[in-house]
Amino acid sequence: MNTWIFLRGLTREIRHWGPFIGQFEQAMPEARVVALDLPGNGRLNQQNSPLRVQEMVTHCRTHLALRNIKPPYNVLAMSLGAMVAVAWADAYPQEVAANVLINTSMRPFSPFYQRLQPANYGALLTLVLLDATPEAWERTILRITSSRAIDEVLPRWLALRRECPVSRANAFRQLVAAARFRAPVTKPLAATLVLACEQDQLVSVNCSKALAQHWQCALRLHPSAGHDLPLDDGPWVAAQVLAWLTENRP
Template identity: 45%
Template sequence: MAAEVVLLLRGLVREKRHWLNFPSQVAQQLNVPVLTLDVPGCGALCQQPSPLSIQQMRQQLQQQFGLQFPQHRHARLHLCAISMGGMLALDWAVAAPAQVASLVLINSSSALSPFWHRLRPAQYFTLLRCMLSRQPEQREALIWQLTSNQPLQPEVIQQWVHIACESPVSAANAARQLWAAARFRPVTKAQCPVLVLASQADRLVDWQCSERLARWLNAEVRLHSEAGHDLPLDDPHWLLAQLKLFYSKVKCGLPAI
C-alpha cells in the first residue's frame, strides 16, 4: 500500500509559514507526514510570477511536489486547503484522481457563487487599503482585521511582518492571484471523499460559498459559528478535531471510527 501524506495549501497571497504551528499539530495527532508548499509568487517563490489561472498554478504545485518530496512521489495525498488553496486542491483532485485520496476545503469558494458572496462588498475598502499600504505592520494588521475574529495578537502580527519583509508578495502577483481565483469554476467533481468546512462569521467570504460548493460536490459540510476566514488561526483545536474525525473515516493514519 502506498504511504499517506497530508499536504496543506494556503490561500491568496499567503505562504506555508502562515500555517504557524498547525502542521506540527496535525502530524502529531495523525501520525502521518504533513507537508506544505508555496504558490508561485509567495514565500520561497516570491520572485516568480504567479500564474493567471488556477489550473496553471496547480500544475506548478504538482511539479514542485515531485521535486521537493521525491520520497513521497507515490504517496496518497490528503489535501487540506484554505480559501484559494481549496480551488487548487479541488483542481488537483480532478487532474490526478489516482493520487488524491481526500479533500478538506476550508472557507473556499468558486464561480458557482455570486461575486458579492465570494468577496463581501463591506470589505472592499479595507482590502484596497491593504493592497496600497507600504507599511508591513499596517498591512498585516489590516489582513488580521479581514481574516480573524480574535483579538489582535501582536506576536503573530510580528511573525507575519517578518514573513512579509523576508518574502514580499508584489502587487502584481497579488492581482494575478486574485484574477485566477475570481475566474475559477469547477466543471468536474472530485471522485475522492470531500469535507467542506466553513466559518459562519467569516467577514471576508460568505459561508454560503462553501455551502454551495459542498452541495455541488455532494460533500459533507460542517460549520463553525464564530471563527473568521482564517479558521486555522481562530480555532485550530476545532479544526484539528474535524480533521481527526474525517481522516479516521477515510483511514488516514487513524483507525476508522
C-alpha cells in the same frame, strides 16, 4: 504513512500555518505533512504567480516529483489553495485521495458578492490605492480574516512580510487566477470535507454551504472563528478531519 499536502491562500506562505501543522500532526501521528508555497509566495516570491489555477497544480506536482514524494495525496487547503486542490483532484483523480477544503468559494456555485463580502471593498481598495505600509496591510488583513487578538499575531506576520514580500503584481495575478477559476459541476472522485466559519468576514459561509450542497459532501461549521480557521482554532480543524476520516474509514 498518509501524505498530506497543505496549501494556503492568497499571498500567504508556508509559515502562515503557524502552530497548526504541529497541532495536526499531534492529532494524527501517522500523517506526513508537506506544506507547499504557491509561486509568488514565501520562498518563491521572486517567481511570477500563474494566472491560472491549473498552472498552480502543475507547479505542485512538479515540486513533489522532484522531492520524490509520490501520490496518492490527501490535500488540506484553504481559500485559493482549495481551488488548487479541486483542480488537482479533477485533472488527476488517481493522485488525490481526499480533499479538506477550508473557507473557499468557487464559480459557478456562488456570486461575486459572497466570494468577497462587500463590507471589505473599501478597506482593500484603500490598501491597494494608497500603497499602505506593511503594518497597515497586515493589520487590516488580520482584522478581516481572524477573530483572534491582532497584536498577538501581527509581529510574526510582519516579519514574514519583510523577509519574503509578495509583490503587488503577484497579488493581482493570484486574484485574477482565483476570479477566473471555475470548479467542475460534478464533484471530483476524491473524498471531500468542507470546513467553514459562521463568522467569516471575508468570504460568506454561504459559499461553502452551496459547494457542499451541490457536491453532496460533508460540511462542518465553526461557530466563531474567522476566515483563517487554522489560525483561530487549529485543534478544531484537526479534530474535524480526524473524526471525518474515522467515520469514512472502510
